Amino acid sequence: MNDRSWLLWRTQITAILRLEIKKNLLARRGLWVYLLAGAPAVLFGLHAFAKITRGHSCDLGRDTLLFAGIFQFFYLRLAVFFGCVGVFMNLFRGEMLEKSLHYYLLAPIRREVLLAGKYLAGVITTAAIFCTGTAFALLAILIHFPRSVIEQYLFSAGGLGHVMAYIGVTALACVGYGGVFLVMGFLFRNPIVPAALVLIWESMNPFLPSLLKKISVIFYLQSLCPVAVPVKGDWSFLAILTQPTPAYIAVPGLLLVTFAGLWLAARKVRRLEINYGAD
Secondary structure, eight states: OOHHHHHHHHHHHHHHHHHHHHHHHHOGGGHHHHHHHHHHHHHHHHHHHHHHHHTOOOOHHHHHHHHHHHIIIIIIIIIIHHHHHHHHTTTTHHHHHTTOHHHHHTSSSOHHHHHHHHHHHHHHHHHHHHHHHHHHHHHHHHTTSOHHHHHHHHHTSSHHHHHHHHHHHHHHHHHHHHHHHHHHHHHOSSTHHHHHHHHHHHHTGGGSOHHHHTSSSHHHHHHHOSSOOOOOSTTGGGOOOOOOOOHHHHHHHHHHHHHHHHHHHHHHHHTOOOOGGGO
16 A cells, blocks of 8 residues: 555545536435435524514523524434434445446445545534534524523533534534444345334433443433433333443544444445346
């Protein structure tokens, strides 16, 4: 391996990124991903509009806690989760259904390079969509408060750090779930099966022993969230309390789970054979 090889691979990945990002962002079948990403912003926007028109005041602390709950239990566990299912599981499977994957495989390009390009394109696409949705949701929360309250929250109460943390966690969610569902696209033809299995595992995370908690994406994401949301409900007494993992451990832990998925996907893509008749 030399500098010329790295230059060639970088050029090939850049070319794949241009094609795949345009394809993912403009795909009609992906419009539902935008709806998922924008749902919290619409919800908080309607809340702000109602308060402004009626002249009622809100408690910023209560609204930010409400956002933390929606972010952790809807946005990460459902919106980003299923958005990544739709994008990453179709990176290869979708092209096989459209009978266009052979164009990539016939090109003089290493399959691992193709995998890397498609994965990075999926991460950039989903992170752009969902991070924008997170930013607009936070903006919708703040928009109906006086300017003095907003400035105090952002610059005196650590609110700006919270905003950056939420956007960063959203991006890491796309990285982690992307690695998981990319390899699932090779193992399963029907996306419903792996999505259901991973969703059940992620939902069980609060009730798992500490060691098993670490074999999931949501464990590390929750540790990085700036506001902790307690587990409530009839079964909350079964939740096993675990100290939040520090960022310097949570981020490498999440990347380790991601790299494990990418390593398995790389092994699968090396042995990938096209048989459109089987699909």
